[in-house]
Amino acid sequence: MQQVLALIEQKKQEFAQLPLFDFMQDKSINPRQRLAWAPCAAHFIMNFGELNKYFLRVEPTNDPIQTLINKHTYEDDHHWLWFLEDLKNLEFDKSLQFSDALKFLWSEETKNARWLNYQLYRYTSQATPIQKIIVIEITEATGNIMLSIAAEIGKEIKAITQKQCRYFADFHLDVETGHMTGSSGIDRLLQDIQLSESAQQEAFELVENLFTVFTQFTNSLLVYAKTHKIEQLLKAG
Template identity: 85%
Template sequence: MKLSVINMQEVLALIEQKKQEYAQLPLFDFMQNKTINPRQRLAWAPCAAHFIMNFGELNKYFLRVEPTSDPIQTLINRHTYEDDHHWLWFLEDLKNLELDRSLKFTDALKFLWSEETKNARWLNYQLYRYSSQATPIQKIIVIEVTEATGNIMFSTAAEIGKEIKAITQKPCRYFADFHLDVETGHTTGASGIEGILQHIQLSEVTRQEALELVENLFTAFTQFTNELLVYAETHKIEQQLKAAEILEQAF
């Protein structure tokens, strides 16, 4: 029996739909609430560390395949080289936001593998799962979903970064226009993948698998993002800084 074919545009349309739904999550209302201290609106940053620090690994060891003769994989490879080092900017911002003070290494490890950060870890595991042994098309979907959620997050965070710089005179790089501009400048559309995707035809079976992948990834990103809000609302930055100062003075 001959399988029907469906253009990849249907998958991309679902990603756009889910992106708009993702943008309505409560975290982004919290981040845009200017009655809250701007540093508090990024208080979730430590909770995101497991995901952010593993993102480079995802690009290096799961999405990238070299050597390759596949034109789509070649574009994916190029994309991974642009995305595998952003964690360095994250570490800079943690210092400038004073979110890395007076925490023992063992305490940091306990936190990264705690209940508070379980959805960050789960997101990583899902991304690894769906990227390992994946076809180039499946990897494209992983990238497209990650780019879509990242665009919402970074466009919101960049505005907070501006506020923090105006107050502290310390620039952010991860939570800033700098990062947003880099992301916007190397989106899959800009690197040529979008043009190729528009001409890809999927069998009905592959189409269904692709749509399910989009749904599953957005579910994982949503759980992760909701976890960030809980952390930001329950961990007061000023209290943590005062406690750190007292501890530092004691020694």
């Protein structure tokens, strides 16, 4: 299992080099423009709570790893509320006809957010607790990269507008450690787990496949941010 966790850390470091994160750290660009991708991520962010409630959580359980997963899901299933607050504070809360909102959420522009959700559901719907740990570690790793940079932008926006972000902020980052392991005694449960050769190969494939989907999603956010100027977003609001 330690080899699988090492691969996740390697892929995390590669993920951190994606061009979206350079864009988000470019202070020559308006800070709100650097978060202009937020609407494009809505499908993923709003579904994350249900991933935790309905796919990762299993109750009742006698499995010690699943018990820890359940605890984690209760900490992670409500962050979408903060995202909605931030959309208002960033003035991205556009007024749309219900049909137009649905068209956007299921548009070509947002297909990678939907595909990411579908893959997460696929890999967790019949997963073992160990497989769920792997999925959680990947989502935590990618989220930590994103939120670490977004929190700095949130500080810039507060300094300019006096409006406090909660999703794109240290407030959110502080409850996202970037790992499920290293806490709640889960390291002690995982360190002695020996995966069979076939199980280890499946785990490696899971890591590779999910990081590929997260990368596609993240690259699509950059395209959206570059093609949707905040002046247009504010005018349309």
